[in-house]
Amino acid sequence: MSGAFERRLRTVxxxxxxxxxxxxxxxxxxxxxxxxxxxxxxxxxxxxTRIPIKDGIILAKAEAPxxxxxxxRRIHDHDGEHAGEGGLAQWLALAEAVGLDxxxxxxxxxxxxxxxxxxxxxxxxxTSSGLLESVAASLTEMSAATIMAERIAAFERHYPWxxxxxxxxFRSRTILAxxxxxxxxxxxxxxxxxxxEQDRCVRVLERKCEILWRLLDAVEAASARPRLASAANLxxxxxxxxxxxxxxxxxxRLNSAGREILGLCDGAQSCxxxxxxxxARHPEAEGVESDVHAFLGHMxxxxxxxxxx
Amino acid sequence: MSDAPRPWNLVAxxxxxxxxxxxYCSNPVGWRxxxxxxxxxxxxxxxxxxAELGVVHVGLTGGEPTLRDDLEAIVTxxxxxxxxxxxxxxxxxxARSRLETLATCGLRSVQVSLQDVTAEASDxxxxxxxxxxxxxxxxxxxxxxLHLTLNVVLHRGNLGRxxxxxxxxxxxxxxxxxxxxxxxxxxxxxxxxxxxxxRVQIESAAQVAREERRAAARPEIVFVLxxxxxxxxxxxxGGWGARTIVVDPxxxxxxxxxxxxxxxxxxxxxxxxxxxxxWSDAPGMNAFRGESWMQEPCRTCPERGxxxxxxxxxxxxxxxxAAATDPACxxxxxxxxxxxxxxxxxxxxxxxxxxxxxxxxT
Numbered sequence: 001m002s003g004a005f006e007r008r009l010r011t012v013x014x015x016x017x018x019x020x021x022x023x024x025x026x027x028x029x030x031x032x033x034x035x036x037x038x039x040x041x042x043x044x045x046x047x048x049t050r051i052p053i054k055d056g057i058i059l060a061k062a063e064a065p066x067x068x069x070x071x072x073r074r075i076h077d078h079d080g081e082h083a084g085e086g087g088l089a090q091w092l093a094l095a096e097a098v099g100l101d102x103x104x105x106x107x108x109x110x111x112x113x114x115x116x117x118x119x120x121x122x123x124x125x126x127t128s129s130g131l132l133e134s135v136a137a138s139l140t141e142m143s144a145a146t147i148m149a150e151r152i153a154a155f156e157r158h159y160p161w162x163x164x165x166x167x168x169x170f171r172s173r174t175i176l177a178x179x180x181x182x183x184x185x186x187x188x189x190x191x192x193x194x195x196x197e198q199d200r201c202v203r204v205l206e207r208k209c210e211i212l213w214r215l216l217d218a219v220e221a222a223s224a225r226p227r228l229a230s231a232a233n234l235x236x237x238x239x240x241x242x243x244x245x246x247x248x249x250x251x252x253r254l255n256s257a258g259r260e261i262l263g264l265c266d267g268a269q270s271c272x273x274x275x276x277x278x279x280a281r282h283p284e285a286e287g288v289e290s291d292v293h294a295f296l297g298h299m300x301x302x303x304x305x306x307x308x309x
Numbered sequence: 310m311s312d313a314p315r316p317w318n319l320v321a322x323x324x325x326x327x328x329x330x331x332x333y334c335s336n337p338v339g340w341r342x343x344x345x346x347x348x349x350x351x352x353x354x355x356x357x358x359x360a361e362l363g364v365v366h367v368g369l370t371g372g373e374p375t376l377r378d379d380l381e382a383i384v385t386x387x388x389x390x391x392x393x394x395x396x397x398x399x400x401x402x403x404a405r406s407r408l409e410t411l412a413t414c415g416l417r418s419v420q421v422s423l424q425d426v427t428a429e430a431s432d433x434x435x436x437x438x439x440x441x442x443x444x445x446x447x448x449x450x451x452x453x454x455l456h457l458t459l460n461v462v463l464h465r466g467n468l469g470r471x472x473x474x475x476x477x478x479x480x481x482x483x484x485x486x487x488x489x490x491x492x493x494x495x496x497x498x499x500x501x502x503x504x505x506x507x508r509v510q511i512e513s514a515a516q517v518a519r520e521e522r523r524a525a526a527r528p529e530i531v532f533v534l535x536x537x538x539x540x541x542x543x544x545x546x547g548g549w550g551a552r553t554i555v556v557d558p559x560x561x562x563x564x565x566x567x568x569x570x571x572x573x574x575x576x577x578x579x580x581x582x583x584x585x586x587x588w589s590d591a592p593g594m595n596a597f598r599g600e601s602w603m604q605e606p607c608r609t610c611p612e613r614g615x616x617x618x619x620x621x622x623x624x625x626x627x628x629x630x631a632a633a634t635d636p637a638c639x640x641x642x643x644x645x646x647x648x649x650x651x652x653x654x655x656x657x658x659x660x661x662x663x664x665x666x667x668x669x670x671t
Contacts, residue, residue, distance in 0.1 A: 231417075231456055231484075238391065239315065239363040246393050248418035248456040249485060249529075251317060251365040303529075 002189050005198045009139060009188070009205060016209035017143045019150075021216040028150055030158025034099065036223050037159065039272060041091075041098050043115040043219050045105050048091045050119045052078045054126040054134075061131040070183055077176055090169035097166025113294045114218025122211045129204060136188050136201035137208040144177035218297075224307040226274075226296055227267030232304050234262070245304045252304055261295055267308035271296050313550065313589035313598070315363040319392070320555040320566065321352065323383065325372040328401050330436030330664035331424070333462055333497035333504060336372060337570050345558040346580055349379040353386035355556060358584035360390040364554065370397035372558070375407070381414050388415025395420065397460075400446030401439040408449050418456035420487075421447045425461075426473045434466065436664040444481070451482045458485040459528070463514065464504040465659060471514045475521040475530065483528040488518060490535035493650075494567050494622055496665050503662050505654035511538050536637035537647050541612075542619025543637070549597035549621060554588055562587035564594060567622040571631050597621050602632050606640045 018024055026032055027040065055074045062068050080086025095105040104110065126134045148170045155162055155170070192198045228234060233246045243259050245252040254262060260281075264274045275292040282288055299305040325340035337343065347355070356367060367387050374380060375398050387394035396411065400421040408419075421443055424431040428440035450457045459478045463471070471488060478486040490511070491497055491504050511534065518532035536543045546553050546565045555563040560579040563569055569576065574593035577586065588594060596602065600613060607618040618624075619635020627636040628643050636643040 233393070235391075237363070238360055244365065246365055248393070248395060249458070 005192065005201075006185070006189060008198070008202050009136075009185075010142070012202060012205050012209060013140065013143045016206060016213070017140060017147075018209070018212040018216055019143060019147045021213055021220075023216040023220040024147075028154040030154060032159075033223075034161075035270075035272070036219075037162075038098050038100055039112075039222050040216075040219050041095050042100055042105050042110055043112055043215070043222075045091055045095060046108055046111045046115055047119045047122075047215060048078070048088055049108070050123055051087075054123050057123070057126050058131065058134045058138075061134060067187070074180060077172075087169055087172070090172065094162075094166040094169055097163045110289050112218045112222055113290050114221065114297060115215050118211045118214040118218065121214075122208065125204065125207060125211070132188065132191050132197060133200050133204040135184050136192070137204045138184050139181065139188065139205055140208050140212060141177045141181040142185060144181065145174050148174045148177065221297065221300070222272045222293065223270045224300075225267050225270050226265040226300060226305040227308050228262070228265060229303050229306040247303055250302065252299075252302060258295065261292055262299070262304075265296075265305055313594070314548075314552070316359070316552060316554045316588060317363065317365055318553040319356070319359045319364045319367045320553060321355070321367055321369050321374075321383070322555065322557045322566065323347075323352070323369060323371055323374040323377050323380070324558050326376050327371060327373040327399065327665075328376075328437060329373070329399050329439065330666060331462075331496075332434055332436070332500045332662035332664055333464065333491050334665040335492065335495060335497075335566055336665075337567070338495050339570070340372075343557060343559050343561075343569075346560050346578075347556075347558065349382035349386065351560070351580065352383045353389075355560075355579050355584055356383075356387050356390045356392060358579075359554065360392055362554075362585060362588065365393060366395060367392045368395050368397050373399055373402060375403045381410055384411050384414040384416050393417060398422070398446070399435075399439070400443040401437075402442075403446050403449075405445075405449040405453075408446075408453060408455075412453050412455060416455065418458065419450045420458040420460050421450065422460045422462075423447075423474075423477070425467045426470055426477050430467065430470075434464075434662065436662075447481050447483070456485075457481070457483045458487060459483045460487040460489055462489050462491050463506075464491040465506040465510065465654070466504075468506045468510040468514045471517045472521070475517070475528075478528050479525065486528040486530050488514070488530065488532040490533065492535075493537070494626065495570070496663075498626060499663050501650060502654050502657050503660050505537065505651060507655050508538055508651070511535065536619070536623075536635070537651055540639035540644075541637070542616050542623075542635035544616045545620035545622075545635075548617045550588070550594045551598070551617075554584070556584075562591065562594070564597075565622065568593065571622060571625050574631075597632070604632055604634065606638075607634050610640065 052075045055071065059068055059071055062071065076086070078087040080089055092102050092105060096102050125137060129137065152167055152170045155167055188201055192201045231247055235244055235246065237244045237253065243254045245254065261274065261278065264277055271293060274296065275289040278292050279288045296305065324345055325336045325343060359367065369383065374396060384394050394416050395418045396416055397420045423443055424434040428438065431440040432438045447457060447459065459481065461474050474488070475486060493501055497504055515532060515534060518530055522530050550564040555566050556579060557563060557569060561569060561576050562579060562584065563576055568574065574596055575591060576593040577591040579587060603613060603618055607613050619638055621631045623637060624633045624635045625631040627646050634641040636646045638644065
């Protein structure tokens with residue numbers, strides 16, 4: 001019975017883990033531009049910062065000292081025993097190795113709204129789930145060792161400009177992920193006894209995979225080059241000062257900020273470049289990048305914009 | 310002029326004639342008493358005035374709008390007025406060559422209605438054999454590069470085939486699929502037991518719609534939980550006289566396609582008055598604008614600002630008072646009427662459908 005359950009968990013990972021995401025495939029195939037790679041590193045850092053927080057939440061759900069003793073190691077792994085050590089510090093070293101400013105990454109100022117939503121959903125998922133399901137959500141680590149090994153090889157081969165210092169996180173996770181995954185899987189297999197419990201574990205692991213997938217969706221979207229959709233007609237409104245985008249099924253009224261952003265959507269500049277251009281025009285405004293990405297995402301969903309091929 | 314809100318859409322009901330006899334037709338039951346009074350120049354005048362009011366989209370609908378041989382002139386007039394013309398057709402009588410002409414007149418998007426995924430099931434609801442014509446029409450729309458919406462009214466008889474419906478829409482290359490749960494007005498109210506689904510059908514269809522939305526970006530899938538099952542009234546038309554102008558074939562200006570059947574409401578007509586006056590000042594138009602007409606529990610309900618107390622036509626049909634809270638709302642004292650209707654339908658075998666224009670005695 002538990003053999004069938006374990007197979008179900010592994011099937012979820014085989015079918016839905018983000019190693020199959022087009023952005024990850026491109027990363028490993030070596031076709032990401034340096035800008036795309038930086039976007040990923042900067043945004044994935046937000047996910048890294050959520051890990052010790054969700055592990056703290058899981059700790060607080062556990063009654064058994066032996067569980068807490070084992071699980072608390074995960075927090076140490078990410079935060080280190082001392083400042084400058086641990087997984088978060090290693091990720092910041094990666095950020096510097098790909099050419100990012102450490103302070104900017106740490107400030108989380110340029111984290112994409114879609115990435116923030118996905119990572120916050122993970123913390124919420126763990127917060128609202130029981131101990132068993134929370135641990136089941138972490139089982140994506142069963143696939144982490146493999147993806148890390150592939151990543152190291154891909155970086156060495158395709159992105160040689162990233163120094164060895166930057167790869168330390170991947171190297172240490174290859175070992176730690178295996179240890180964590182084994183512990184987590186054992187706990188889930190021992191504690192999910194009823195069919196209902198097993199179903200819940202499978203569902204929560206699916207949702208976790210979905211969260212990781214959404215993170216890469218958002219990162220990928222940042223490098224899309226938006227332009228006015230072919231079905232969209234931009235014109236001035238007959239009865240107000242606004243501009244309208246008229247689509248077959250809806251009309252969207254643009255305020256002056258919307259008009260300014262849409263004016264930069266020429267199919268040549270990426271969402272990130274557009275956000276940077278608006279930041280340069282409005283150096284004092286708060287949260288420009290995040291607002292621009294949220295607006296562009298919304299317009300893409302509404303069909304006002306489409307991504308240029 | 311009163312401070313009427315800006316209308317965004319005009320629904321131009323060009324004719325109530327139709328080759329189909331759908332058992333849930335949304336035209337007025339008394340459609341034969343509504344004369345066709347607007348020729349193409351009259352429609353052109355209405356469309357120009359609509360643009361001045363702020364209207365952006367015009368839906369050319371019916372009945373079957375392609376039965377009018379001056380449709381080309383009406384589409385041209387809409388385009389000249391700066392409106393986005395959208396044709397809503399059953400696809401039974403529209404040849405590719407005519408569609409091509411309409412596109413050169415400025416037509417940009419077409420909605421084709423489908424009843425089901427097979428000819429047999431489709432014809433059983435439409436009362437006529439036109440399934441293949443509809444598919445051919447939808448294909449023509451796509452091959453001419455026009456935006457294609459497929460609209461399928463969902464009911465007890467086809468809710469189990471939502472997956473197949475989505476697959477068909479995808480195969481046709483539709484941009485948008487409207488899965489429209491049947492609205493129980495007019496003809497459909499006479500067929501309520503035959504059309505009302507079981508709750509479990511609605512829930513599994515909603516799940517399928519969610520899964521299919523996730524599976525692919527296109528078509529855009531619209532599925533709204535029907536009011537008889539959600540316990541919440543629908544924000545009908547985005548509010549009475551708030552966003553949409555309906556002009557019926559006689560030129561009467563209405564807030565929705567069913568409002569003409571409400572007793573004691575005076576609406577005005579475009580042959581006699583400017584569209585602006587018909588929209589802003591007709592007593593019927595102002596009867597349910599704003600909130601002052603509301604009764605309890607709507608009057609003090611925190612949700613009145615977004616559901617507007619539901620559908621006035623449904624309130625009239627089920628509560629006998631168009632100003633009552635829509636009985637679809639579980640806060641209505643008469644909600645039991647809706648609960649009983651759902652239960653009655655669940656407990657009954659499907660009776661035969663009564664087609665549009667069949668006499669109710671049969």
